[in-house]
Amino acid sequence: MSRGAPTPAGLRTTGLRVAVVALTAAVGTALASCGLQPAASYVPKADPGSIEHIEGLPDDAAITVTAKNFTEQLVLGKIAVIALTAAGFHVTDMTNVPGSQAVRQLMLDGKADMTFEYTGTAWLTYLGHKEGIPDPEKQFEAVRDADAANGLTWLPPAPMNNTYALAVRAGAVDELGGITKLSQLKDLPVSQRTFCVESEFNSRPDGFRPMLEKYGLKLGSSGKDGVPTRNVKILDTGTVYTATADGTCNFGEVFTTDGRITSLNLQVLADDKGFFPAYNGAPVVNTATLDEYPGIKDVFSGLTPKLTNDVMRSLNRKVDVDGEDPGDVAFDWMVSEGFVTAP
Incomplete structure (x- = not known):
């Protein structure tokens, strides 16, 4: 689920209104011609x-x-x-x-x-x-x-x-020192700071890199406060959840109301420094x-x-x-x- 990039408030053009009406009409016409009703x-x-x-x-x-x-x-x-x-x-x-x-x-x-x-x-x-x-x-x-x-x-x-968060598979919590919140990431060995994220989250101004910085970590660094680039996998959104659940990475980007958190037995880490909007x-x-x-x-x-x-x-x-x-x-x-x- 992607919310999209910020858009200026003044973007209320006639063209967009026409596009909305045209799209609605086109969908309605297509469904009617097939004798179907929209699922919605x-x-x-x-x-x-x-x-x-x-x-x-x-x-x-x-x-x-x-x-x-x-x-x-x-x-x-x-x-x-x-x-x-x-x-x-x-x-x-x-x-x-x-x-x-x-x-x-x-x-x-x-x-x-x-x-x-x-x-x-x-x-x-x-x-x-x-x-x-x-x-x-x-x-x-x-x-x-x-x-x-x-x-x-x-x-x-x-x-x-329904904001961004990082989650960990429940079975790995004890293996990772009982981690429950993002501020504990810096206490882990560098080798255990492995992440699966989608490309948009990796590049957003409210995304991965500034989140790490908020919690005292540097993306691309191999030092004790670093997250080496080799520790980060860029995946499709759906794949992030399964990759986190199967241990491909220790931490994965999730949306906090996604049903897969429950079905895959993931645990959301608390954003204890209040980074995410x-x-x-x-x-x-x-x-x-x-x-x-x-x-x-x-x-x-x-x-x-x-x-x-x-x-x-x-x-x-x-x-x-x-x-x-x-x-x-x-x-x-x-x-x-x-x-x-x-x-």
């Missing part, structure tokens, strides 16, 4: 639970939910669709959109009303800042305040923080839509706090490892939490 349109039917019908909501109240086209976003998008349907809205499901910028433009143009977005993505990619803010609360507040001028309201974020997921709603239907806040007020890293790893794993449909995964979790009930 499937959502199990659900009745209200703790999420109740919004009092006074008009019978014709309509809302559009959008999300990006990777597993976690699909699950979060389906959660939003199910929640808002239970609240009484006629929901248009516009999840599975290719790319962060396309989703952003749909929100800015008012063609979508709600999405789950990451604080770090908005700060770095959409708003054009060069450095993220590691403190989750401060990062959220900065994004919330800045995006208000763009007609978007950020509701309180979830505990889930915060990427907490939060509901983002068009301000005009929220002004019209303020009850949307209540729909997510009880739901969002339940979305922890452990929960997202479990839900993502059900899709990526067990092969379940994102809509079913979202529905089953929401029923288990009592947010909705099965018809």
Whole structure:
């Protein structure tokens, strides 16, 4: 899962809007010509639970939910669709959109009303800042305040923080002196400082080299505070997880909510010096839509706090490892939490 490079906040061109519309139309036409429905349109039917019908909501109240086209976003998008349907809205499901910028433009143009977005993505990619803010609360507040001028309201974020991290296979923790946090890397012999990373992480300004420097290590050095280049393998994202699990390297780059962390029995090292930016997921709603239907806040007020890293790893794993449909995964979790009930 790649979040992309930072993009200036002013990149809101007519060309991009046309591209989004053209892409949507092309996909829709292609599917219609084949007599198929897009996979993203499937959502199990659900009745209200703790999420109740919004009092006074008009019978014709309509809302559009959008999300990006990777597993976690699909699950979060389906959660939003199910929640808002239970609240009484006629929901248009516009999840599975290719790319962060396309989703952003749909929100800015008012063609979508709600999405789950990451604080770090908005700060770095959409708003054009060069450095993220590691403190989750401060990062959220900065994004919330800045995006208000763009007609978007950020509701309180979830505990889930889908940021970068390093992980170690659980079976090697004791072999490596009981390591649990990044600051302990410098205590290991140079020969044990072996890493598997993807090419983007290896070159990002918030990536591998500056992370090592933050923790007192030098990439390319063979000294006692070094990580020789021979100790670093550049691999595809998926391969990093399996290579870390099978011992090809002691430490691998991961995303903290990836289901493979659990399925491959990896252990995330604590970022105890707060290097990595915060990427907490939060509901983002068009301000005009929220002004019209303020009850949307209540729909997510009880739901969002339940979305922890452990929960997202479990839900993502059900899709990526067990092969379940994102809509079913979202529905089953929401029923288990009592947010909705099965018809």
